[in-house]
Amino acid sequence: MxxxxxxxxxxxxxxxxxxxxxxxxxxxxxxxxxxxxxxxxxxxxxxxxxxxxxxxxxxxxxxxxxxxxxxEAREDLVIEFPKDTFMGEEGIDEEVIAEGEVVPMQDQDGNELFGLVLENKLNSVVLDFNHPxxxxxxxxxxxxxxxx
CATH class of the missing domain: 3.10.50.40 (Chitinase A; domain 3)
Known part of the structure; x- marks a missing residue:
């Protein structure tokens, strides 16, 4: 067959x-x-x-x-977010947004997206939403x- x-x-x-x-x-x-x-x-x-x-x-x-x-990898899918975007009830978990971690997020329509943390800056986090x-x-x- x-x-x-x-x-x-x-x-x-x-x-x-x-x-x-x-x-x-x-x-x-x-x-x-x-x-x-x-x-x-x-x-x-x-x-x-x-x-x-x-x-x-x-x-x-x-x-x-x-x-x-x-x-191709797209630059517009590398996005910098204010660090307070990741604020939870107990503050910001720095382990979750450490470089190399994959962070689940949602777009405005509720679709789940996954971003690779490229950089964890003092006041912001840079995520890459390109396919690996x-x-x-x-x-x-x-x-x-x-x-x-």
Whole structure:
């Protein structure tokens, strides 16, 4: 059976930045494969197009340019907030807004967004709302385990 719309797919992969000589940022295992329903779950369309038609046991090697993955990093998604934005009942928890932490926030429509703390200044905090892989070329190496 081949991968096509609506099929349940299990696969293993390693995800690298740029190519297999770059940093590996994600890896699945046989015990915990990546499972999804083809073209019905929200996956990168360029990844889906690359594996469409493959069958169980087949290997894949897919490179996706940043523009076809998570786009380029956007400066307008790096935002500086007044520190009192993070005020809770017991004050500001400095551990929550430490550099490198991911802070959940909401936009004006109530949608949850996640910002990476780039800088914790005296009176403000700089958050980056870009996808962590924005601006990166992605390379997947893997194999299809099952198509049902």
């Amino acid at each position: 081949k991968i096509e719309t609506g099929k349940h797919v299990k696969l293993n992969y390693q995800l690298f930045i740029n190519d297999t000589t770059g940093e590996m940022v994600e890896e699945t295992t046989t015990e915990q494969p990546f499972e999804f329903n083809f073209k019905t779950d929200e996956l990168l369309p360029s990844f889906e197009n690359a594996i469409e038609g493959l069958a169980a046991g087949e290997k894949f090697s897919v490179t996706i340019e940043s523009k076809d993955a998570y786009g 892989l924005a601006g990166e070329t992605l390379h997947f190496e893997g194999n299809v385990i099952e198509v049902a």
